[in-house]
Amino acid sequence: MISQAEENYLKAIFKIAEKENRAVSTNAIAVLMQTTPASVSDMLRRLSDKNLIAYEKYRGVQLTEAGKQVATELIRRHRLWEVFLVEKLGFSWDEVHDLAEQLEHVQGPSLIERLDAFLDYPRYDPHGDPIPDADGLWVFRAQILLSDLKTGQRGVITGVQEHSSAFLQYLAQMGLTLGAVLELLERIDYDQSVRVRMYDTRELMLSEKVCKNLFLMIENA
Amino acid sequence: MISQAEENYLKAIFKIAEKENRAVSTNAIAVLMQTTPASVSDMLRRLSDKNLIAYEKYRGVQLTEAGKQVATELIRRHRLWEVFLVEKLGFSWDEVHDLAEQLEHVQGPSLIERLDAFLDYPRYDPHGDPIPDADGLWVFRAQILLSDLKTGQRGVITGVQEHSSAFLQYLAQMGLTLGAVLELLERIDYDQSVRVRMYDTRELMLSEKVCKNLFLMIENA
DNA sequence: AAAAATATTTAGATTTGCCTAAAAATAAAT
DNA sequence: ATTTATTTTTAGGCAAATCTAAATATTTTT
Structure with a gap:
């Protein structure tokens, strides 16, 4: 039997491992789960006992196949x-x-x-x-961040990097929903903000922060 | 904050109180929740502290208005x-x-x-x-058990007393689903089993146990 | 009304999941 | 290569929810 707390740890480890490709540190888990490193250490011992992670003290953890399956x-x-x-x-x-x-x-x-x-x-x-x-x-989708789009390129919004409700609400309000078509008109050197055209009609300005959290697929047409 | 365990206890107390109309006993709760009376005693103290039940030691419990609301x-x-x-x-x-x-x-x-x-x-x-x-x-629906139906009366199945999957599967297999129309043809004195007609066509025999767990509404037509 | 049976509560442990504070190991900086 | 800083683990505790065993109330029987 795997408890809900255990499930949540496995998911957290999986998500961190997705980005960094080395063993996941106790601290990183603690930050993501909003708890203390001590609590994480405790849980890692339990998860290791159940063979859901490969755990070497002070060396971080990796999910075993069983652990990966649970997380997925x-x-x-x-x-x-x-x-x-x-x-x-x-x-x-x-x-x-x-x-x-x-x-x-x-x-x-x-x-x-x-x-x-x-x-x-x-x-x-x-x-x-x-x-x-x-x-x-x-x-796997070949999507890139709006911040990596070249001037003149067009793309379709396919996802977000950040999932905070503040960001999601902002996007919805601006009409920047999945499927929206953007063309990068200009990138401002001064602050890396951009001017984009939406659906070949409306123009809008987006901050660097927004650009670094918005995924697009480039239109090959 | 009310925990899941607390919620489950409140629901159990509510369900027992629905049938018997006196204070609910520790034992009855323990049986329904498949736990020990000692654990129940423990929990009753906690629920009482939160004013979700009115609890007098050795005298059983009743839900307060707050408790009733949670249960409902x-x-x-x-x-x-x-x-x-x-x-x-x-x-x-x-x-x-x-x-x-x-x-x-x-x-x-x-x-x-x-x-x-x-x-x-x-x-x-x-x-x-x-x-x-x-x-x-x-x-509230004026439904009665098949065991209380008089010979010659017709009714529509509206519910079940027992909720075990064995019983529910049996009923489904026999076509005894909600809405099915039954006419009581004969009650056998020997074992209180009955002969019924379903949808004015098929005849079948049902045991006393089935009769005591099947609710119907009498057709006033 | 006293004895026996039943129901309920209390006491003491256990497990899970968390915490803080202290100790130990590793990494970084001089 | 030491010292300093950071990270991680251990130790000791706590609260929730459960358990078994023992003690106490209540109810039933005689």
Whole structure:
């Protein structure tokens, strides 16, 4: 039996390992989970006992295959529930994280498979993050940050780097939703802010911070 | 803050109080929750400290208004999730209890109101049990047990007394689902089993045990 | 009304998950 | 290569929720 707390640690370790490609440090986990390194140490011992992580004292941790599977399944559940909350219940994309955080821990045979079918097997969640399939596999998308887009290039918004509700609300208000088409008109040297055209019509200015948190796929047309 | 364990105790007390109309005993709670009387005693002290129950040592407990509200809201959530699982995800009525038991504890603003709307404000769950509305109110139905039906009377199946999956599966297999029309042809004195006609066509025999667990509304036509 | 049976509570432990403070190991800086 | 700083672990405690065993109330039986 894996407790909810244990599940949350595995997910956190997975998410950190996704970005950095070395063993995950106790501290990094503590920061992400908003707890103390001491508590993390405690939990790492337990997870190691259950063979969900490979743990060498003072050397950080890596997920075992078993641990990776648990984490991936959790991410799958989380993202499917987010789709449900947005598509079926009408929540906005900035409201669903905390609910999905709870729903992902609901256990039961065939629940997630049925939910997946009910939602018509979505490949991405409301934030553009890919949803692992029943085997834990997901597609990789060649998306780049708006901050890496060259002047003159056009792209479609496909996701966000930051998931804070403040950022998500701002984007929604500006009409910067998934699928929106942007053309980079100009990058201002002074502060790295940009001037973009949306859907070939409206022009708007976006700060460097926004650019560093917005993913696009370049239109090859 | 009310923990999940506390919520479950409140619900159990509510359910026992529904049937017996006296103070609920420690033992009855222990039996329903499949735990020891000692654990129940412990929890009753905590619930009493939070003014969710009125508790006199050795004299049993009653829910306070606050406790009743929590219990009712839980029942509302449980039954709405059951409707979702059956109507939207295609589970059968004998599979949904344990899942709803987990889902009912998910907390978040407007979740249940949105779910209710999505399901089109159902008044009954898949077992025929009434769903409290947002104010905690529900309609009372004048249903009687098949064991109390008189020979010659006709009725529509509206609910079950027992909720075990064995019983629910048996009923489904026999076609004895909600809405089915039964006419009591004969009650056998020897073992109180009955002969009934279903939808004016098929005849079948039902044991006393089945009769004591099947609710019907008499057709006034 | 006293004895026996049953129900309930208290006492003492255990597990999980967290905390703070102190100790130990590793990394960085001089 | 020491010293300093940072990171990580250990030690000791705490609260929630459970358990078993023992003590205490209440109810039932005689």
